[in-house]
Amino acid sequence: MNKPVLLLADDEPLFGKTTAKYLEARGFQVRYVVDGFGAKDALANGGVDLIIADLDMPGNRQLELIQACRSALPDIPFIVVTGRPSLPSAIEGIRLGVHDYFLKPLELEDLLHSIRRALPAKSEPVSSKQSFDEILGLSPAVSELKSLAMKVAKSNASVLIRGESGTGKELLARGIHNHSRRSQGPFVIVDCTSIPEALFESTLFGHVKGAFTGAISDRDGLVWLADRGTLFLDEVGELPMAIQSKLLRVLQFGTFLPVGQVEPKQVDVRIVAATHRDLRAEVSRGSFRLDLYYRLAVLEIISPPLRHRSEDIELIARHFLAWIAARDHRQNITISDQAIRALEEYPWPGNIRELANVIERCACLSSHDVIGVNQVLDALQKHSLPNQDPKLSQPADQEPTQGNDFKESLNQSHKQAIESLLMRHRGNVSQAAKEAKLTRQGLHKAMHRLGIRADQFRG
Known part of the structure; x- marks a missing residue:
């Protein structure tokens, strides 16, 4: 199979060359250019599967490269990596369909994870796709997990996968899809932790031209892209309440409304969700709908630590x-x-x-x-x-x-330290990260892993 081709545009040679070498070692072909002019030439030559670019570099004024890409190549994923963040540009970039937005310095592993989520799966026979054999282990716990997952795959019911971060919930979800009757359809991932709340509805359900400022054309949402396949909701416990009711409609009736559209669209999709949270406790706290929980947890699998x-x-x-x-x-x-x-x-x-x-x-x-x-x-x-x-x-x-x-484990000491930081700063993640000498992104990642929510410390 041909290697996916990544276009990397960044005017910092050290970052660009290091990133290119890292990604090439992980099975990608990387075309590295140092400015917006080179990026536009590379796009004109074609053959690019994904773009990683800075917003502020010679030959590219803020959103110019994104806009050019969206006009000529609307289906190519675009990832922004910048050391000079601008909130208006970030919001507008996401509205234009940017897949992800990273601030420097960043963990290259996080960038790699984002790239793998963004690239569509290549057409290949089910036998060569990731399967339950990818879940390594000979223990009774793993044998039981694989046996249950194989039974679940044969059904068309919704699935809830529970387990701590890092236990392989996404791998399990892929295996369920690949062994299901929907294996020839798309497997679409929704990372519920990375979508800004204001853009959640548009990202999930799509929008029509003119639905809001910046909606310059119709855009399909992730639910529609998963039609006749599987929609994987990673960390479903992070869904805003307003979105939960709309997702419930998809589960109940197989319909949804793109933002700005009056007539509902019909969709045939199986939902597999994953969470590290105790959703029953979230229901008791009023942060997760009981009816949605029951709809998601028709079949439940626990991924063991x-x-x-x-x-x-x-x-x-x-x-x-x-x-x-x-x-x-x-x-x-x-x-x-x-x-x-x-x-x-x-x-x-x-x-x-x-x-x-x-x-x-x-x-x-x-x-x-x-x-x-x-x-x-x-x-x-x-x-x-x-x-x-x-x-x-x-x-x-x-x-x-x-x-x-x-x-001994790092978990408890880390959790106590982060909770103390957030308490001192009344839930302000930016200020807490500054005191800890961490990036805001890095602190968010640690909070997510430990199940800490900033809103618990506000007020």
Whole structure:
């Protein structure tokens, strides 16, 4: 299969070359240009699957490149990465259909995740698509999970996947889609944490020309793009109340109203939702509709945390190492038995995503072919938030253990630190991030992982 072609336009050579190298190592073909003129030439030559560009660089005045792209290539995803943010430009860019908006400095892993969400799946046979075999593990918990997911896939009912961040809920949702009768249809992802509330309705349901300032043409929403396929609502607990009632109509009647349109549209879509929250508790608090919860949770799957299947850690770690060795054209990288034991004793508050990050860090920084226990312990310690005590603490559902700090979890200390920050700043995330010397985006990411909401500290 041909590699997806990314156009990267940025006038900072260090950022541009580093990002291009990172993305090329992960299976993309990158065309890097240093200004808006080069970007327009590259677009004219065609063959681009996705654009990543700064808004403020030579040859591009604010929204000029986005507007040019939307006129000539309306279906190509556009991601903005900028070090000079402008709120009006950001809002207008999103209205023009920008897929995502990042502020520098940024985590390249977050950019990679956004790119993978934006690119449509290539046409390929079901057998070669991601399946439940991608969920690594031989533990009873994983065997039971795969068995249940296969049964769920055969139904057309809505599915709610519950589990902590990093447990592979999206992978599970893809597997359900790929093994369902809708496998030849689209699999459309809605990241409910990344859409501004004011733009949620338009993003989800679309709009007609003239529906609001900036609506220069009709635009299909994500619900319509998922017609005859599966709509995956990632972190559905973040849906605004006003949107919940509109989503309920899709589930009940298979209809929705684009913004500015009078006649409803009919859609044939299966909804798979995922959350790390306890939605029943959210219902009790009045922040989630009871009727919507019942409609979503017709079939319910729990994705187990990694600490509840520690016997799978060695298999997963060695799988990641083999993948990294192949990607980086290195000799086979191995890991010592003592290092494996250290990984198995750590409770993994970030689950598989955190394990992957730790393994990649160890592999990249290792000067030997064997990763030792000290490298693993050092990598685990690096997960502490800046300006916070690096001592690790235990998650709430794990019995205390004795011994080295690596046996404890970061979760509780991080949560307490962030809640204290937000309390001092009355829920103002920007001010809290400034005090902690974090980017606003980075703090939001930590809050999302730990289930912290800023509105709890306002007032």
